[in-house]
Amino acid sequence: MSLHLLLVEDDTAYAQGLAAELRALGHRIEHVGDGRLALAAMDREQYDTVILDRMMPRLDGLSVVEALRARGITVPVIMLTALSMASDKVDGLEAGADDYVVKPVAAEELNARIHAVMRGRRWTTSENDTIRAGDVVVSPASFRAWRGGQPITLANLELKLLAELARHAGEVLTRAMLIERVWGYDFEPETNIVDVYIRRLRIKLTEGGGADPIETIRGIGYSLKP
Amino acid sequence: MTARAIRRISLPGLTLAVLALFLIATVATGISVLATNRMTVAHLVDRRVDAIADLVLERDPGEGLPGTDILLARIDALSRQRDTGDVGLALTRANGQWLGGNIRLRRTLPSGRSDLRTDDGIIGLSHGRALVRDAGAGRRLIVVAETEPFDSYREMRTRIYLIGFGSIILVVLGGMFAFALLVARRIGDQRATVDAIIAGNIRHRVPVTGSADEFDRQAAAFNRMLDRIAELMEAMRGQSNDIAHDLRTPLARLRGQLSAMVADARDDDQATRAAAALAQCDTLLAMFAALLRIAEIEGGERRAGFAPFDLSALVEEIATMMIPVAEDAGHRLSVAVDVAMPDFVGDRQLLTQALVNLIGNAIKYGAAGGAIRVSLDACEDGVVLRVADDGPGIPPEDRARALRRFGRLDSSRAQAGHGLGLPLVAAIARLHGGRLVLDDAKPGLVVSLILPGR
Numbered sequence: 001m002s003l004h005l006l007l008v009e010d011d012t013a014y015a016q017g018l019a020a021e022l023r024a025l026g027h028r029i030e031h032v033g034d035g036r037l038a039l040a041a042m043d044r045e046q047y048d049t050v051i052l053d054r055m056m057p058r059l060d061g062l063s064v065v066e067a068l069r070a071r072g073i074t075v076p077v078i079m080l081t082a083l084s085m086a087s088d089k090v091d092g093l094e095a096g097a098d099d100y101v102v103k104p105v106a107a108e109e110l111n112a113r114i115h116a117v118m119r120g121r122r123w124t125t126s127e128n129d130t131i132r133a134g135d136v137v138v139s140p141a142s143f144r145a146w147r148g149g150q151p152i153t154l155a156n157l158e159l160k161l162l163a164e165l166a167r168h169a170g171e172v173l174t175r176a177m178l179i180e181r182v183w184g185y186d187f188e189p190e191t192n193i194v195d196v197y198i199r200r201l202r203i204k205l206t207e208g209g210g211a212d213p214i215e216t217i218r219g220i221g222y223s224l225k226p
Numbered sequence: 227m228t229a230r231a232i233r234r235i236s237l238p239g240l241t242l243a244v245l246a247l248f249l250i251a252t253v254a255t256g257i258s259v260l261a262t263n264r265m266t267v268a269h270l271v272d273r274r275v276d277a278i279a280d281l282v283l284e285r286d287p288g289e290g291l292p293g294t295d296i297l298l299a300r301i302d303a304l305s306r307q308r309d310t311g312d313v314g315l316a317l318t319r320a321n322g323q324w325l326g327g328n329i330r331l332r333r334t335l336p337s338g339r340s341d342l343r344t345d346d347g348i349i350g351l352s353h354g355r356a357l358v359r360d361a362g363a364g365r366r367l368i369v370v371a372e373t374e375p376f377d378s379y380r381e382m383r384t385r386i387y388l389i390g391f392g393s394i395i396l397v398v399l400g401g402m403f404a405f406a407l408l409v410a411r412r413i414g415d416q417r418a419t420v421d422a423i424i425a426g427n428i429r430h431r432v433p434v435t436g437s438a439d440e441f442d443r444q445a446a447a448f449n450r451m452l453d454r455i456a457e458l459m460e461a462m463r464g465q466s467n468d469i470a471h472d473l474r475t476p477l478a479r480l481r482g483q484l485s486a487m488v489a490d491a492r493d494d495d496q497a498t499r500a501a502a503a504l505a506q507c508d509t510l511l512a513m514f515a516a517l518l519r520i521a522e523i524e525g526g527e528r529r530a531g532f533a534p535f536d537l538s539a540l541v542e543e544i545a546t547m548m549i550p551v552a553e554d555a556g557h558r559l560s561v562a563v564d565v566a567m568p569d570f571v572g573d574r575q576l577l578t579q580a581l582v583n584l585i586g587n588a589i590k591y592g593a594a595g596g597a598i599r600v601s602l603d604a605c606e607d608g609v610v611l612r613v614a615d616d617g618p619g620i621p622p623e624d625r626a627r628a629l630r631r632f633g634r635l636d637s638s639r640a641q642a643g644h645g646l647g648l649p650l651v652a653a654i655a656r657l658h659g660g661r662l663v664l665d666d667a668k669p670g671l672v673v674s675l676i677l678p679g680r
Contacts, residue, residue: 014478
């Protein structure tokens with residue numbers, strides 16, 4: 001899916017590198033160097049997602065998001081920043097950003113997050129509704145899951161993991177995203193917790209026969225086949 | 227008492243000490259006033275008795291002492307007069323035989339002055355002074371006067387003293403109590419401020435009453451100090467933001483270029499080398515992230531977000547979550563939670579990170595196929611969260627270094643990772659008012675995260 005993205009970043013060298021990587025993933029990128037130019041660009045054009053640096057000269061990232069939201073512009077915003085404190089993240093999300101990513105970020109990780117925030121905007125269903133992905137069905141509300149109509153017994157965390165993968169079926173979820181959303185941690189553990197749980201989930205999903213529905217995207221994350 | 231001892235005394239102690247001193251001084255004053263009073267009365271009575279004796283024994287010019295008849299007549303006359311009617315007079319022989327007068331005595335008084343008591347049997351006299359003087363020709367004149375101006379004078383006097391000094395002591399006691407209360411309240415304001423600041427509310431200040439008294443000046447000085455600390459913290463936070471920004475941006479550029487090199491590699495060898503460089507860059511970034519995280523924790527701001535949660539349930543939950551991870555690495559993980567901490571107040575995220583970190587370490591350094599034991603128990607200071615492995619452990623001399631930033635041990639623990647795991651957990655312990663202790667698990671390492679019980 002080719003997307004039209006606005007990259008707002010004052011460090012030109014870094015922005016050019018990131019833009020090149022995102023272009024390689026098939027997106028159209030426009031780059032501006034400060035907050036005022038970003039607001040001007042958004043007045044002119046519509047973007048699928050805005051990638052916004054937080055610390056910039058002239059108008060900083062927080063003010064840009066606040067200005068956008070005040071004008072009723074609901075474009076998804078991913079704040080890309082060097083500030084990693086928990087309170088910084090809270091500030092960013094409270095200002096109206098959809099996601100908050102600490103620099104540097106691999107292009108693939110950013111790509112996965114872009115898709116996730118856009119997908120999030122399209123959701124009309126509640127978090128507890130039954131989710132279908134291929135022959136996998138997950139019902140978070142009743143803590144149950146099925147594959148090809150056969151019930152699968154899952155522990156609480158495994159069920160949450162499968163539900164998150166199913167919600168984003170066909171998209172890549174990175175380890176960092178899964179740790180954030182499934183485990184609810186605000187830090188990245190050094191141990192391979194996500195990999196271990198994916199492995200257990202795979203075993204349980206394939207016990208009754210059938211191909212492995214979870215795809216590993218090497219070095220990036222996992223994706224449930226739609 | 228030395229100046230140091232005085233400085234060490236507590237406020238109630240000081241109040242009691244001053245009160246005791248005051249009490250002693252008051253009692254001493256009372257006793258001396260009483261004694262002086264009695265002496266003065268005795269002295270005045272003595273002079274009166276002398277004067278009356280002089281009157282009785284007065285000689286006509288050129289003659290000796292008057293005869294018995296004259297003396298008795300004089301005694302009789304004095305007894306009738308209003309001024310001297312209350313004075314007892316008697317004329318006796320040397321052997322005590324009564325010759326006349328208005329009193330009779332049960333005993334023979336020594337010559338000169340003496341004290342009289344109730345058992346001397348003189349009607350209406352409880353305490354008095356007597357004077358026995360030689361009246362010539364083997365006769366003696368006895369003059370007796372009361373030292374009590376009215377009945378029960380002594381009891382009355384004692385009562386007056388008790389009431390007087392008692393009320394003084396009560397007033398002082400009340401004053402001291404009010405003073406202690408005032409001081410405690412004003413100092414309590416400061417303590418509340420310190421507590422609020424430790425709890426993360428750096429904007430809190432000591433209330434100033436506006437009376438410009440000692441306490442107000444103290445509070446103002448204290449507040450100025452807090453303003454300065456807040457300024458410094460703000461500057462430090464700005465600095466750490468600047469460092470984060472100024473270092474992360476070039477690192478991000480570096481990572482981007484390395485990542486591009488991996489993608490654009492012309493052959494496998496180039497790809498492998500670029501990937502290795504990228505991995506090293508990521509280690510550097512992880513280290514930097516851990517350092518910033520430690521700085522964030524040590525800044526203490528996260529205390530403002532402390533909230534109650536069930537610590538026992540959290541330990542159980544995380545240990546259970548880590549069992550598959552431990553099994554995956556060939557370890558057995560067991561958990562024993564022996565204390566209920568349903569309302570522990572702290573940072574749930576940080577304690578989660580601490581426990582995940584400690585169990586991760588145990589998985590990394592524990593003996594292959596070994597056991598990892600996680601436990602939560604009550605201890606003297608509150609609760610102790612222990613994670614024990616049966617790996618090589620850390621020799622006692624290296625333990626302090628293992629808790630320091632960049633104090634990574636080169637021999638046994640020199641595997642992957644940035645070596646900031648234990649310092650991070652130690653910072654989390656300190657943020658919660660606890661501490662981290664490393665010990666020998668015989669064999670292996672046991673890490674104890676001691677948290678104050680609330």
